[in-house]
Amino acid sequence: STATSMSMADVEVSLLLAVLLVVGVVFVFLRDWRATLIPSVAVPLSLLGTFAAMLALGFSLNNLSLMALTISTGFVVDDAIVVTENVARYLEGGKAPLQAALLGAQQIAFTVISITVSLLAVFIPLLLMGGIVGRLFSEFAITLSVSIAVSAVISLSVTPMMCALLLRPRHGAQQGALAGLFERLFASLQAAYATGLRWSLRHRRLMQGLTGGTVVLTVVLFALVPKGMFPQQDTGMLMGMSEGPQDISFTQLQARQIQVNQVLKDDPDIAHVVSSIASGNGGQSGNTGQSFIELRPLDQRGAHADAIIARLRPKLARIPGIVVYLQAVQDLRMGGRAARTQYQYTLQDVSLSSLRLWAPRVLQAFAALPQLKDVATDQQTAGLQATMRIDRDAAARFGVTPQRIDDALYDAFGQRFVSTIFTERGQYRVVLESKPRGEQGPEALGAQYVRAPGGQPVRLAGLTATSIEATPLAVNHQGQFPSVTLSFNLADGVALGDAVAAIEAAKRGIGLPASVRAGFAGVAQAFNASASSQPWLVLAALLTVYIVLGILYESFVHPVTILSTLPSAGVGALAALWICGAEVGVIALIGIILLIGIVKKNAIMMIDFALERQREGHMDAEEAIYAACLLRFRPIMMTTLAAFFGGLPLALGSGVGAELRRPLGIAIVGGLLVSQMLTLFTTPVIYLLAEGLRRRHADHPSPHVSAG
Structure with a gap:
C-alpha cells in the first residue's frame, strides 16, 4: 500500500x-x-x-x-x-x-x-x-x-x-x-x-x-510510566463501522450510509472513501456498514489521524438514525474479532439467555468508565421478524397452496432473476421485485396477491395472519460457545494499562456468575499476557548476561x-x-x-x-x-x-x-x-x-x- x-x-x-x-x-x-x-x-x-x-x-x-x-x-x-x-x-x-x-x-x-x-x-x-x-x-x-x-x-x-x-x-x-x-x-x-x-x-x-x-x-x-502495547500510529488509513437501528431496511441503511460517506468526503484531509453495507463480512450484519478511508499523504494534510477522527465525530453524530465508529488502521494488529472499535472484551456462556442478561450490564458498566470511549457491542437482539401463518381452510377454498404463497412473496421481495436481455453493446439481467414503496412495513406482505388456479387474484391478507416478533439479528460464537464482544477505544491521554485496570475493577463490581467467562481479546489480550511477562523477560536477560560474563571473566x-x-x-x-x-x-x-x-x-x-x-x-x-x-x-x-x-x-x-x-x-x-x-x-x-x-x-x- x-x-x-x-x-x-x-x-x-x-x-x-x-x-x-x-x-x-x-x-x-x-x-x-x-x-x-x-x-x-x-x-x-x-x-x-x-x-x-x-x-x-x-x-x-x-x-x-x-x-x-x-x-x-x-x-x-x-x-x-x-x-x-x-x-x-x-x-x-x-x-x-x-x-x-x-x-x-x-x-x-x-x-x-x-x-x-x-x-x-x-x-x-x-x-x-x-x-x-x-x-x-x-x-x-x-x-x-x-x-x-x-x-x-x-x-x-x-x-x-x-x-x-x-x-x-x-x-x-x-x-x-x-x-x-x-x-x-x-x-x-x-x-x-x-x-x-x-x-x-x-x-x-x-x-x-x-x-x-x-x-x-x-x-x-x-x-x-503508563503501560501500553503498541503506539498509536498514523498509517494514512481509517476504518469506520456504521450501525443503524436493528429493524432498519436495506434501502434506509443505504441512504444513511450515503450521508456518512458525504461527510467523510467533505473533509479536506480525506482522499478516498470506499464503503459497503450489510455484506455479512468483517463482523457486519444487516444493519451495519463498513468504510475504508484513505487520508491524504502526511505532508499534504494539516492534522494527525486522531485529530481527524476527533473533528469528524460531532459531524457524523448529527446524522439521524446511524452511529459511526472510527479508528485508525494500525500496522500491527493481533487477533480478535472484527469490531466497531479498536480493543475487545469477550463474554462467553453456554446459555444464550444468560449472555442476553449479563452483556448489557457489562456494557453499561464499561460505558460509565472515564478511561473508555466509543463503547459498543456486537450483541443484536432487537431485530424484527415477521411470521405469516396460513389459514389453510381459506387457502383450500381458493385452491391456493403454501408453495404458491411462497412463490408470490419471493417474486415480490426476493429479487428473483428471471431473464437476460442481450443487446449489441452488452447484456442485462432482469430482476423481478415489487415497487420500493411496497417495502415500508410488514403490512406490505398482506397487500400482495396470489393467483388462484382459476386465474382470479387473491389478496394474501385474506389467507394469512402476520405477527411481528423480536429476534436476534445474529448469534456470534467463539470456541463453539455463544459469545458477545464488547469493543472500545481509549479516552484521550489514557494508556491501555490504565484502561485494563479500570475494566478489571468494573468487572469485579458487576459480580458475573461463574458460568460467564470474560476476558480481553486481540491487542488487549496480548497486552495482558506481555505485561505479566515483562519483568521476567528483563530478569532473564540480566541472568543470561550475568552467566555469560561470569564464564568470560571466571x-x-x-x-x-x-x-x-x-x-x-x-x-x-x-x-x-x-x-x-x-x-x-x-x-x-x-x-x-x-x-x-x-x-x-x-x-x-x-x-x-x-x-x-x-x-x-x-x-x-x-x-x-x-x-x-x-x-x-x-x-x-x-x-x-x-x-x-x-x-x-x-x-x-x-x-x-x-x-x-x-x-x-x-x-x-x-x-x-x-x-x-x-x-x-x-x-x-x-x-x-x-x-x-x-x-x-x-x-x-x-x-x-x-x-x-
Missing part, C-alpha cells in the same frame, strides 16, 4: 541519517579521514553481511528489520572504534604501523569478544519469547544479532589490516585549527572528568548510595560490577519515555533490553584494562581503575555517542509509521544520556567494592578437611 511504501521510505531515510551521524562522530573524535574510514567501513560491510544472512533465512525488508538495521548502525562501529583507537594509541607511542596493529588488536581482542558475546546474550530471551509478540520480534532480534556478530568479525580482521595500511602517526603541526580546538576541548573535558573521578573515589559511600538510589528510582518510574563479582551500570540506564530510559509522553510497550521494552547490552560496554572497557594492569603487578586496584577510566575515556565517549546518534533518528522521526519506532529511539537515547553521566563515576567505585569482597574471600578460604 501507499502507507507501507511511505513508512519504508521514512525508515530508510532514518537508516541513512544514522549512518551519516555515526561516521560524523568518528571523524570528530579521530580528526583524520584515514582513521575515520577504518571504522566507517564496518557499517556497510556489516549491513552487507546482514543482508546476506537475511536472504539465507528468508527474511524480508520490513519496518521491524529496517528498525533493527537502523539501531545496529550505532553498534557495528563500536568494536571497530575500540580497535582503531587502541591501535592509534600504540602508533602515537612510536610503534610501527604493522606492530601497532598487531599489539592493539591483541590487547583489545578479549574486550571486543566480551562486548559482543554479552550483547548477543541479551537477545536470547527475545528469541525464546512465546506468543504473537515473540514470533513478531524474532526477526528483529535475529537481524540485530547477525549485524553485531558480523561487525565483531570485521573489527578483529578487516579493521587491524586497514589500520596497518592506512594509519600514520600524527604530529601537532599537522593538525588543523578546528582539530586543534577540538583536541583542547576534549583535553579540558578529560581533565574535568579526572577531577570528578578522584572526588568519586574519595566519597565511595556516596557513590554506592547513588547506585542503590538508581535501582529504587527505576522501580518507582516503572510503576509510574568470576562471580566482576559481572555484578558490569551490570551495576544498568539501573542508571533504566532511569534514563523510563524518565525519557515519561517526559515524551510515551508508554512502556513492547517497542520501548525492547529498547530497555537493548540498553542492557549497550551500556555495559563502558564497564567492560574499564574493567578489562584495570584487571590487566593488576595482573601485571604494576598497580593496585584503585590506581588500575583510575588509569583505565582515563585511558578508555575517549573510546567510551565515541562508542556511546555512536549508539546515541544511531538511535536519535528513530527518536526524532516524524514520517509515516514513525510512532511505532519512536519509543525504541527514546528509550535508547534517554538511557544512554543518563548512564553515561553516572556510570563513568559509579562503575569505578563498584569495581573497588567488588575487588574488596574478592580479596576478603581469598584471604578467608572455606574450611576443608585434609586427608591423613
